Amino acid sequence: MRKPLVAGNWKMNLDRRAGVELAGAVRSHLDGLQGVDSVIYPPFVYIEEVARACAGTALVVGGQNICDQEVGAFTGEVSGAMLRDVGATVVLVGHSERRHVYGETDELCALKVRRGLASGLDVCLCIGETLEQREAGQTEQVCSTQLHGSLNGLSTEDMAKVTIAYEPVWAIGTGETASPEQAGAAHAYVRGVLSGIFNQAVADATRILYGGSVKPSNAADLLSVPDIDGALVGGAALTAENFLPILDAAAEVCVR
Ligand code: PGA
Numbered sequence: 474m475r476k477p478l479v480a481g482n483w484k485m486n487l488d489r490r491a492g493v494e495l496a497g498a499v500r501s502h503l504d505g506l507q508g509v510d511s512v513i514y515p516p517f518v519y520i521e522e523v524a525r526a527c528a529g530t531a532l533v534v535g536g537q538n539i540c541d542q543e544v545g546a547f548t549g550e551v552s553g554a555m556l557r558d559v560g561a562t563v564v565l566v567g568h569s570e571r572r573h574v575y576g577e578t579d580e581l582c583a584l585k586v587r588r589g590l591a592s593g594l595d596v597c598l599c600i601g602e603t604l605e606q607r608e609a610g611q612t613e614q615v616c617s618t619q620l621h622g623s624l625n626g627l628s629t630e631d632m633a634k635v636t637i638a639y640e641p642v643w644a645i646g647t648g649e650t651a652s653p654e655q656a657g658a659a660h661a662y663v664r665g666v667l668s669g670i671f672n673q674a675v676a677d678a679t680r681i682l683y684g685g686s687v688k689p690s691n692a693a694d695l696l697s698v699p700d701i702d703g704a705l706v707g708g709a710a711l712t713a714e715n716f717l718p719i720l721d722a723a724a725e726v727c728v729r
Contacts, residue, residue, distance in 0.1 A: 475680050477696065477723040478636065478703035480512040480597065481710025482537065482565065482684075489519055496523045498713035500532040502720060509724040510703075512597075513710070514565055517551050524560025535563035535597070538571060541584035543591075553592025563595040567623060569642045573603075579622025586623050586635070595634045598623055599684070599705070600663070604643035612641075613662050620666045629675050632667075637681045638705040639663055644685025646707060653698045656683045660700035689718035697726040 487495065492515050503511050512533040515523045524534040540550035556564060566589060567582040577585075582598065589596040600619040602612045616639070627635070639659050641651050651659070660681050668676035683695050684705030695701055703723055709715035 475678065475702045476508060476510055478510040478512065478680050478682060479716075479720050479723045480514065480535075480638075480682065480703070480705045481716055482514045482568070482705060482707050483516060483710060484537070484570070484707060485516055486711055487515070487519075489522060492516075492519045492523055493526050495711070495713060495716075496526050496532065496534075499716060499720070500527050500530045502713070502717045503531050506720060506724045509720055511720060512563055520556070520561050521559035528560070533563060534561055535565065536561045536594075537565050537568065539564045539566065539585050539589050539592075539594070541581055541588050543588065553588050553594055557593055561594065563597060564589045565638075566596055566598050567619070568599045569601060569640055569645055573642065579619055582619075582623040583625070586627070590627075590631055590634060595636070597636045597638055597682070597705070599638040599640050601638075601640040601642050601645075601685070607641065607643065612659060616659065616663055617666050620663065621670060624667075624670055627671075629671055632671055632675045632679060635679065637663060637667070637679060638684050639681060640684035640705060642685075646686070648686050650686040650691050650695070651683070653694050653701075656695055657698040657700055660698065664700055687719060689715055689722070692719045692722035693726055696723050 512535050514535045514537045536556040540552050566585045571577045586596050602615040606615050644651050664676045680702040682703040682705045683701045687704040687706045688709040
């Protein structure tokens with residue numbers, strides 16, 4: 474039984490006031506919903522205040538990135554312990570913007586996954602193919618390589634703290650969404666890879682989120698696909714008007 478999870482990745486958007494206000498709206502809405510989990514990922518500098526606003530509620534607050542190193546001379550980086558210290562309990566690793574804008578490799582993602590877990594954080598690992606890779610028929614190969622590259626060597630206990638987000642790069646921030654069939658096929662494939670790396674029980678228990686232009690108008694269709702266990706939302710996570718209906722859609726269709 475996988476409880477649906479709807480996550481909002483704010484990226485480098487919103488200011489302090491808007492962030493706290495949005496977190497308040499999500500928190501109150503989530504209070505009235507059964508059967509759905511939610512995480513918000515504010516920019517680092519707002520995590521503490523947003524986490525304080527969400528303390529004692531079901532709304533979880535996470536970091537968008539983490540340093541692969543524990544402590545020391547790494548200018549501009551933020552450690553897992555620091556994230557924990559300001560109230561984050563989960564961290565995104567390998568978001569496509571980290572991979573494609575900042576050049577993060579599977580090797581670096583693997584270190585970040587381990588560092589997050591060692592810091593006591595849950596981890597949401599993002600994977601997904603570019604348009605070029607999809608057109609070349611390499612979607613499965615790319616997902617497999619990213620999963621193996623980042624998860625190999627983890628224990629089944631570690632995997633209880635890991636969520637996967639399948640986000641086709643061509644669908645992120647473009648308004649273009651994978652069809653429920655395309656997303657469903659990729660999710661089923663990802664689950665098969667997890668079963669190969671670990672075992673069927675891990676594959677069955679791991680939540681696999683879809684990300685890429687999820688919005689109120691397409692959320693229910695995507696979330697009703699059996700292997701889609703939730704959504705990682707970017708643009709539509711920036712307003713309560715768009716994000717709350719996605720939470721509602723998950724609560725309605727994802728109970729299984
Ligand atoms: P989008 O972003 O919803 O704006 O496409 C998704 C993401 O980057 O996680």
